[in-house]
Amino acid sequence: MRIREIHLTPVAFRDPPLLNAMGVHEPWALRTVVEVVTDEGVSGLGETYGDLSHLERLRAAATELTGASVHAHHDLYARVAASVGANVVTDQHGLTGAGSNQKTVDAVFSPFEVACLDIRGKAAGLRVADLLGGPVRDSVPYSAYLFYKWAGHPGAEEDRFGAALDPEGIVAQARLFIEEYGFGSIKLKGGVLPPDQEAEAVFALRDAFPGLPLRIDPNAAWTPATSMRIGKALDGVLEYLEDPAPDIEGMAEVAAEVPMPLATNMCVVTHDHLPPAIARRAIGVLLTDHHYWGGLLRSTQVAALCATFGLELSMHSNSHLGISLAAMTHLASATPNITHACDTHTPWQDGQDVIAPGALRFVDGAVPVPDGPGLGIELDRDALAVMHEQYLSCGIRRRDDTAYMRRFDPEFTPKRAHW
Ligand SMILES: O=C([O-])C(=O)C[C@H](O)[C@@H](O)C(=O)[O-]
Numbered sequence: 001m002r003i004r005e006i007h008l009t010p011v012a013f014r015d016p017p018l019l020n021a022m023g024v025h026e027p028w029a030l031r032t033v034v035e036v037v038t039d040e041g042v043s044g045l046g047e048t049y050g051d052l053s054h055l056e057r058l059r060a061a062a063t064e065l066t067g068a069s070v071h072a073h074h075d076l077y078a079r080v081a082a083s084v085g086a087n088v089v090t091d092q093h094g095l096t097g098a099g100s101n102q103k104t105v106d107a108v109f110s111p112f113e114v115a116c117l118d119i120r121g122k123a124a125g126l127r128v129a130d131l132l133g134g135p136v137r138d139s140v141p142y143s144a145y146l147f148y149k150w151a152g153h154p155g156a157e158e159d160r161f162g163a164a165l166d167p168e169g170i171v172a173q174a175r176l177f178i179e180e181y182g183f184g185s186i187k188l189k190g191g192v193l194p195p196d197q198e199a200e201a202v203f204a205l206r207d208a209f210p211g212l213p214l215r216i217d218p219n220a221a222w223t224p225a226t227s228m229r230i231g232k233a234l235d236g237v238l239e240y241l242e243d244p245a246p247d248i249e250g251m252a253e254v255a256a257e258v259p260m261p262l263a264t265n266m267c268v269v270t271h272d273h274l275p276p277a278i279a280r281r282a283i284g285v286l287l288t289d290h291h292y293w294g295g296l297l298r299s300t301q302v303a304a305l306c307a308t309f310g311l312e313l314s315m316h317s318n319s320h321l322g323i324s325l326a327a328m329t330h331l332a333s334a335t336p337n338i339t340h341a342c343d344t345h346t347p348w349q350d351g352q353d354v355i356a357p358g359a360l361r362f363v364d365g366a367v368p369v370p371d372g373p374g375l376g377i378e379l380d381r382d383a384l385a386v387m388h389e390q391y392l393s394c395g396i397r398r399r400d401d402t403a404y405m406r407r408f409d410p411e412f413t414p415k416r417a418h419w
């Protein structure tokens, strides 16, 4: 089965004003939908970032990939690497660590690999999870992913989630998500308010939801000293503390002093980071993300490395649609050592999607692995067309949380080791 054509469709969907250490989410989030079609007419789906420079790299890779076998994983990777070239560094949103040529190639390769696995599964009558070694769990738990947020985008009406700028607002948000999705663990995105205020919100969550695993992720907005102080104060409250301070060295300092494991999707984001992080005992949990770790197969290889070195696994998420959720679910179901509930932005997309409804649903905070072959999902072409129109009209071509925040707070600076 050879690749006959590839369709790349940039899309935009509404996103609430979620606050983070870099600024605030813009009213529209961007993604690219990737459709690979074979010479036998079988098609597969992938989903990735929507920034224009990434889209241009996807276009160049698509040209290289035409004619390749969907089974030839290494050949597909080599073609993508050649199309990207050396010394090209991926876009930065400031929230997923340093860019590198390796990470760029991995990010460009990922959606094509997912689409090829979708095709291979459809052709063989197997689920993608089966191609990855078979599911070790039928259903993948996700965490309630809480954000400090404004009531609505400035100048627009309040959204249905409302404001969350203090512990009461955060607890109310958690209650809403738990009622609607049944989540059994909670992550709070931090790096927005002074650390003691964010710790207060964590204590409020503990009191409101006793026994639920909790995490906080300030995206490296704290110094090592503050991270140690807050980490010690949250002893017995957190299952892990995610990226409190910048860089492997800073994380190692903190890890040596705090009682809970440190997790990261910032200081270890490509293979080169693993040896120093392991040597320095900087992290206990890696948040993997197939979108920048080179797709699903390569993510399972990273997972095996983590098992060898005694690292636990969780999963990172950006704003995404159902193709990504399906891929994340197949991957996590087939990765034995993902033992923490995965992150997902799905609730913030509030039903907007490019896939037909029904295949993916939350049951008690977990997504059952879809039954159908491949990813087990179908593209909703009408929805895709609407979201593509939204992309064309929204005017955003690159995610920039800092620039958007500066429209309302010209003095705003990204928070890196700020507190
Ligand atoms: O560190 C993380 O978990 C993330 O970067 C997740 C997302 O990017 C989130 O922080 C966001 O979109 O604001």
Ligand SMILES: [Mg+2]
Residues within 6 Å of the ligand: 217, 219, 242, 243, 264, 265, 266, 287, 316
């Ligand atoms: Mg994180």
